[in-house]
Amino acid sequence: MTDRLPTVIGSYLSPYVRKVLACLHLKGLAYRIDPIVPFYGNDEFARLSPLRRVPVLIDGDVVLADSSVICAYLDERYPDPPLLPQGAALRARARWFEEYADSRLGDTIVWHLYNQVVIRRFVWGEAPDEALLRQAREVEIPQSLDYLESELPAQGTLFDPQHGTLSLADVALAAFFRNAAFARYSIDATRWPRSAGFVDRVLGHPALATLAPFEVLSLRTPIAQVRDALAAAGAPISEHSFGSDAPQRGLFKT
Numbered sequence: 001m002t003d004r005l006p007t008v009i010g011s012y013l014s015p016y017v018r019k020v021l022a023c024l025h026l027k028g029l030a031y032r033i034d035p036i037v038p039f040y041g042n043d044e045f046a047r048l049s050p051l052r053r054v055p056v057l058i059d060g061d062v063v064l065a066d067s068s069v070i071c072a073y074l075d076e077r078y079p080d081p082p083l084l085p086q087g088a089a090l091r092a093r094a095r096w097f098e099e100y101a102d103s104r105l106g107d108t109i110v111w112h113l114y115n116q117v118v119i120r121r122f123v124w125g126e127a128p129d130e131a132l133l134r135q136a137r138e139v140e141i142p143q144s145l146d147y148l149e150s151e152l153p154a155q156g157t158l159f160d161p162q163h164g165t166l167s168l169a170d171v172a173l174a175a176f177f178r179n180a181a182f183a184r185y186s187i188d189a190t191r192w193p194r195s196a197g198f199v200d201r202v203l204g205h206p207a208l209a210t211l212a213p214f215e216v217l218s219l220r221t222p223i224a225q226v227r228d229a230l231a232a233a234g235a236p237i238s239e240h241s242f243g244s245d246a247p248q249r250g251l252f253k254t
């Protein structure tokens, strides 16, 4: 019976996986997870995810390989509660923030910061590109925070300053700053108070906070032992894994 639950392929450490898991939580949907680092995906994984990226969602016969496509699918297939606000203009604004997070914060926080500090070291055994790291910390992330500071609410969430109901846009933005924290970048609350408060509030929501112990465990455990360690800690691990023993370079940058 458990095989009938939706299965997410992808590590708890990916912000795109985090976005999908938080949306599943918001929808009240049980799921299983195969917590692989994408570079360890096997041939079967490559067939399901032609770009060899995580997350992948398997829901019955439906297989999807992009977090935005997955979240849009979840919202249509399981409409209650909705992940987007009401009205064309607000929905477009929410989609914009999701896109901004996935593209710009993905480039800077994932590729230029987190992957340099964590993936290069623990997957490839390489030293980080210090120039790229400096550029991310000193120029790119501050530039994003300057922008976000002018858009984010002082209280609550993007579309619900009063009660703090989470939307897909809130989840997408905050998910990346969790990876920034893993790479020891924290938002300077004196310079960007709205952004710092917003990220704290969203990451403190149960949809994201319940993932935190599994993220920390994934970060601290050697990759080959992560699956077993997470299962022992109570994570909803899938029966089947799409992982392999040896990493392969992805189709994009390293």
Ligand SMILES: N[C@@H](CCC(=O)N[C@@H](CS)C(=O)NCC(=O)O)C(=O)O
Pocket: 013, 014, 015, 016, 038, 039, 051, 052, 053, 054, 055, 065, 066, 067, 068, 102, 110, 249, 250, 251, 252
């Ligand atoms: N547009 C994709 C991006 C997913 C993505 O870049 N995932 C990263 C993990 S954080 C990945 O799989 N990287 C491996 C690679 O690009 O080779 C989505 O939203 O799902």
